[in-house]
Amino acid sequence: MMAVRHDTPAGQRQGPAQSPRSTGDGCPVGEALAAVTALVDPRLEAALALSDDAPPRLLAAMRYALLAPGKRLRPALVLWAAEAVGDARGPSPATPSSAALAAAAAVEMIHAYSLVHDDLPAMDDDDLRRGRPTCHRAFDEATAILCGDALQALAFETLAAGLPPAVAARGCAILARAAGPEMLVGGQSDDLAAERGWLETERAGTGDDPVAWMERVHRRKTGALFRASLALGGLAAGADEPSLGALDTFGRAFGLAFQIADDLLDAEGDADATGKRVGKDAERGKLTYPTVLGVDASRRHAQALVQEATAALEPFAERAATLCRLASWIVSRDH
Numbered sequence: 509m510m511a512v513r514h515d516t517p518a519g520q521r522q523g524p525a526q527s528p529r530s531t532g533d534g535c536p537v538g539e540a541l542a543a544v545t546a547l548v549d550p551r552l553e554a555a556l557a558l559s560d561d562a563p564p565r566l567l568a569a570m571r572y573a574l575l576a577p578g579k580r581l582r583p584a585l586v587l588w589a590a591e592a593v594g595d596a597r598g599p600s601p602a603t604p605s606s607a608a609l610a611a612a613a614a615v616e617m618i619h620a621y622s623l624v625h626d627d628l629p630a631m632d633d634d635d636l637r638r639g640r641p642t643c644h645r646a647f648d649e650a651t652a653i654l655c656g657d658a659l660q661a662l663a664f665e666t667l668a669a670g671l672p673p674a675v676a677a678r679g680c681a682i683l684a685r686a687a688g689p690e691m692l693v694g695g696q697s698d699d700l701a702a703e704r705g706w707l708e709t710e711r712a713g714t715g716d717d718p719v720a721w722m723e724r725v726h727r728r729k730t731g732a733l734f735r736a737s738l739a740l741g742g743l744a745a746g747a748d749e750p751s752l753g754a755l756d757t758f759g760r761a762f763g764l765a766f767q768i769a770d771d772l773l774d775a776e777g778d779a780d781a782t783g784k785r786v787g788k789d790a791e792r793g794k795l796t797y798p799t800v801l802g803v804d805a806s807r808r809h810a811q812a813l814v815q816e817a818t819a820a821l822e823p824f825a826e827r828a829a830t831l832c833r834l835a836s837w838i839v840s841r842d843h
């Protein structure tokens with residue numbers, strides 16, 4: 509199991525026994541992700557060492573959401589992108605620079621906030637996340653909303669203070685755009701449109717093509733934060749523009765492959781392994797790859813995207829080996 513504290517608010521029951529399967533246990537990608545967790549979680553803990561002005565219940569919800577046992581994929585992309593371009597500031601590859609660690613913490617904060625809000629009754633209305641009750645179930649809806657708001661702001665504070673001044677403004681702009689109305693929030697809004705019959709007005713630019721529509725939703729709701737993670741890792745390590753471009757090409761294909769796999773896990777996976785309820789996308793009438801293309805075609809499409817993603821990493825040669833392995837794993841995982 510990942511060494512993550514399971515903070516539970518006072519007076520609340522512990523979560524169910526299920527939790528996402530360990531990412532270690534001899535799988536090279538699992539071991540590498542466990543190493544990322546060991547580096548990043550203390551940085552997340554440090555960022556949550558807030559003064560008494562942060563109310564205890566709010567802080568408990570932030571700890572609950574942020575330190576829960578997720579895969580830490582976005583921090584991994586930050587650190588491995590920095591490694592691919594040669595993280596010159598860290599004393600060794602196993603010790604990333606403080607800039608890369610700050611960026612890794614910041615993207616995980618945005619991700620954790622987006623999950624808390626994604627699970628709210630007004631959105632996907634889920635009760636299980638990372639093998640535990642969702643934040644609004646463990647606390648209450650208002651606290652969950654405020655927890656998301658707070659994590660989002662803390663992400664930008666962490667990034668602004670953690671990047672070298674020469675690249676801090678650019679880094680914050682990259683993250684803000686990825687998290688904003690054209691990307692993560694816009695994608696989430698359009699994701700809901702599909703299940704709520706707003707599509708006729710919202711499908712602008714994609715006509716009646718449901719695959720084009722889905723790709724556009726996935727690119728924004730999920731892909732944008734992966735691309736930002738790679739860009740921030742590159743930026744923290746002083747990457748040049750061609751390297752940032754190659755990382756972005758990787759991120760585009762990787763992000764879509766990831767979300768197709770997430771859709772497939774909802775269709776075919778199980779709650780014990782994923783740590784979240786499955787079968788809910790179809791129940792809600794969401795537009796997903798397996799519902800539109802079918803399982804086999806979705807799987808083939810995800811595999812083709814992995815090829816595309818890894819081809820983009822050729823300029824980095826062996827330094828991008830871990831990123832390449834992650835891309836292959838992302839479509840074969842069970843959680």
Ligand code: IPE
Nearest residue numbers: 577578579580581638730770
């Ligand atoms: C789940 O992301 C939410 C989506 C963007 C589909 P992850 O699968 O990375 O979730 P955790 O961080 O491991 O819980």
Ligand code: IPE
Nearest residue numbers: 622623626632692729730770
């Ligand atoms: C969530 O997508 C995307 C964001 C949180 C931005 P999903 O709704 O598919 O994620 P899960 O399946 O609940 O983790």
Ligand code: MG
Nearest residue numbers: 626631632699
């Ligand atoms: Mg959702």
Ligand code: MG
Nearest residue numbers: 626627632634
């Ligand atoms: Mg959801």
Ligand code: MG
Nearest residue numbers: 770771774789
């Ligand atoms: Mg999903």
